[in-house]
Each structure stands twice: as structure tokens, then as C-alpha cells.
Amino acid sequence: MTESVVWVAGVGAVAGLGAALARRFAREGYRVAVSGRSLDKLQAVVAQIEASGGKANAVVADSGVEADVLAAIAQVNQLGTLKAAIFNVGNAVSAPALELSAELFEQTWRASTLGGFLFAREATRALLANGGGSLLFTGATASLRGKPPYTAFAAGKAGLRSIAQSFAREFGPKNVHVAHVVIDGSIDGERIKSRAPEYLAKLGEDGSLKLDDIADAYWYLHTQPRSAWTQELDLRPFKEPF
Template sequence: MTEAVEQGQERTRLAWIAGVGASAGLGAALARRFAREGFSVAVTGRSRERLDVIVEEIRRAGGHAVALPGDVTREADLTEIARQLADTGTLEVAIFNAAGATRAPTLELSAEQFEAAWRVTTLGGFLFARAALQPLLAAGRGSLLFTGATASLRGRPPFAAFASAKAGLRSLTQSLAREFGPKNIHVAHVVVDGGIDGERLRTSSPQRVAERGEDGLLNPADIADAYWYLHRQARSAWSQEIDLRPFNESF
């Protein structure tokens, strides 16, 4: 983010998105959506190479973005990123989109796998919230948004680790909303109930993509629109949780 200072920019509106990977993914779509609205977007993920691709896409479209790689399970990484953001702008939006998508039958699921899912999804959400809340509270307003899943509401095999971690994250967001909503921080949880039409699903389950048909999967750009809507909600009518699913998804 130091390059913003080098370019002589004044303090700007910042959006920080953690859990950014493939260009054809939800994290990247969120970055593009907020950049289009004039935010300077900081993208965080473990792959610097992937982050650089997204940053270049945003810049080519006329927006401003910077790659700030880090591991959401490492408190020091998130603290340092938050410090860099505070040096160059006012954080208005923080989005946690990371998840440990462990999948295995319960009797084949190791304790290490179970803990890893919890560390990325639940502990990571807590550490990200703590890092983001300091600048949000200093600004006196802002949005703290979290990505949930079907598993946030319903556990089933072979997703014991993923479901427990996502349910924990959902509970965390409720606690945060009750604590920081009265301090003008909008905390909301988005239940993404269905497959996302992105790189991960198209690579791992092309047959499922074909079977779902047109608009049978969630378009990342359409999901991102919902996050923008949450950020823009008047505080007299805040949503703490919304759910999104394709028109033909059973629930």
C-alpha cells in the first residue's frame, strides 16, 4: 500500500478483502465490485501471484488495488496489513471470504484436518475481525462482512469439519454484530447456499456445472452485488444475515 503514498494520493476510502484467490472466484469479484465504486481495494490471500493478476485486472479497468498477501491464521500477518492500511487511508469495508473446505468421511477425517478447517474459517474470521475493527472503530463507521455457506446452517457428511467451522463463524458474526452494531459498525453474514460458478467448481466438478444449467449456479458478480447492497444499507434497517441461492436450488 506504500505505492499509494508514492503516487501522492490523499487518504482514500479503503476496502480490505481477505480470502482472494482465483480471478474467477468470489474474492476477486468482490474486489472488482468495490473498486468499481471508487474504493482503493486491498486484496489478501496466500498466493502473491494470483493476487497480482487481480490487481492488474482492476487497474486496467481504471480502479486502484494493491496486493497484501498474508495468512488469515497468522495474527501477525493481519495486524501488519491493518497497520499498512491505516497509514494510507480510511478503512470503510472489511470482508472475510476465507474458508478451509475440508471434505472427508468422519472416520477418515484426521484431527489435524478438522483443526485446519477451524483455524482458517473460524479462528481466521476472529483474527481478521480484530484487525479490521480497530480502524473501523477509529473511523466511527464501516461494514464488516463475512462469507457463509449452506454448511453454516446445516451439517452433513462428508463436511463435518467444514460445517462445524462455518457454524462457528456464523455464531461469531452474531456476537460481533451485537457488540459493535451499537458502535455504528455493520456486521453481516452472507449465506451462500449453492455452488459458485467459479474456477474451483468448474475444475473439480465440470459435470455438476453442466447439470445445473443456465443461472443454476451463483454468479460471483451477482453475489458481490449483494455485499455492496449490505454496505449501502441505511442503519435504520440493517440486515445481520442474508441468504443467496440460485432460482432452482432446493432449500
């Protein structure tokens, strides 16, 4: 019997959501394929998982490049039986609309929307061949509404949400659970700690989403009985006012 595999795309810092998702599934005995653009960061996540007794492999890939995604799924399929795939790529670009270049807008769309489609297409092919599984997407507040100065980010995330909805309707009846997770608040991870520590402190205790708590929600989605699947889950801190 081959090992059950989860593919997590969009893995960066050890103290990031992608790494937390990888650790959560590794804890359940899954072999984790972590993919992203930085080999050094991927290797750090793999080393951490292996130090805890888990199994992980680094797969360098840019999700917005079709050739990279095709090469990545080939590597993933060699590791065992893909049973879960998580698209966690984020690119929270901010720029005033009149200063937003076409190039930056396209880069943001490519990372979120095109990348999400390519990942979903190839992961779903594998999941169908393996009898089903879970396809999960990380969304954001911007998935639901546009707000300056996040025009490009909102457009990319809204497109990703539409992809998740379309795949859910098409492949749910074929035993692929597709869910979109709206992260509606600040994540207590490396990004905010390094860029806005004062803001994080201002949020106070449990005022930001904790990585392990988010990861638990993804595991819950993966293990839901199919008579009551969730298609979209909204996660926010208890004190979030909007």
C-alpha cells in the same frame, strides 16, 4: 481527504468470489486491499482492477496466523480510511468423520473460525477509529447445518457465523454494520469449473450463483441505511431445491 479502503481477505483466482468482491468495490471508487496466501494470484487480481481504472494493493497474509493479520491491517491502514472489510476465506474440506485427522480439523477451524475472529477484531478496531463501516462475512450452507463428509468445514463455518452474530450485537450500536452472507448453492467460478464442469453444466442456466450477482449483494449490504440493517442474508439460485 484520504481514500476510502475496503479490505478483502480470501482472494484467490481472478474468477473467484474474492476477486469479484474486490472488483465491485473498486468500481465504486474504493481502493481495494486484497489479501491471501498466493502473491501471484493477488497480483493478477490487482492487475485486472488497475487495467479497468481501479486502485488495488496486494497484501500477502494467512488469516489463520495472528502475526500475518496484524501485519496486514498495518498495511491496510496505510492505504487510506478503512470503511469496509470482507472475510471471504473458505476451506471446504471433505473427509469421512472417522478418517478426519485432528490436524486437518484444526487447519479447517483455524482458516474459518480463528481466522475470522482475528480478521474481525483487527478490522473492527480500524472501523471504529474511522467512525464506522461494514464488516461482512462469507458463509455457506454448512454454516447452518452439518452434513457428511463436511464435519470440519461445518464446524468451522458455524463458528464463523457465531462470531458474526456476536460482533453484530456488540458493534452495531457503534456504527459498524456486521452481516453474514450464506452462500446456499454452487458458485459459478473457477473452482467448480475446473473440478466439476459436468455438474455445473447439469445445473443449467442461472442454476449456480454468478460472481457479479453475489458481489452486488455485498455492495447492497455495505450501503444499507442503518435504520434497517440486515444481519444475515441467504443467497441461492432460483432453482435450488434445498
